Amino acid sequence: MSLLIDVxxxxxxxxxxxFCIVGATGLLRMPDFYTRMHAASVVxxxxxxxxxxxxxxxxxxxxxxxxxxxxxxxxxxTSPTATHALARAGFARGLxxxxxxxxxxxxxx
Numbered sequence: 411m412s413l414l415i416d417v418x419x420x421x422x423x424x425x426x427x428x429f430c431i432v433g434a435t436g437l438l439r440m441p442d443f444y445t446r447m448h449a450a451s452v453v454x455x456x457x458x459x460x461x462x463x464x465x466x467x468x469x470x471x472x473x474x475x476x477x478x479x480x481x482x483x484x485x486x487x488t489s490p491t492a493t494h495a496l497a498r499a500g501f502a503r504g505l506x507x508x509x510x511x512x513x514x515x516x517x518x519x
Contacts, residue, residue, distance in 0.1 A: 419467040426460030442508035451493040
């Protein structure tokens with residue numbers, strides 16, 4: 411049983427790390443502020459969730475597990491709120507989204 415928990419834990423940790431790497435790559439490669447913010451917020455929240463799940467499996471039923479659950483709840487509440495506030499602040503400062511017609515792509519008739 412311990413081997414199964416270890417394998418599941420490592421799978422979650424590796425999946426979380428992969429999601430964080432994909433989010434960081436998206437943060438570097440996306441063309442404008444809003445798409446970068448979307449890549450960073452959605453993917454990194456999922457990556458952190460997988461990592462916390464992997465650590466939770468390793469912790470078992472202990473006080474550490476309770477702390478990890480509290481950290482996960484905090485991340486699930488604060489990450490979307492911070493992303494929304496950042497998007498509103500960017501829009502209020504006049505930062506417009508990059509549209510397809512501005513990139514040189516043909517516009518729809």
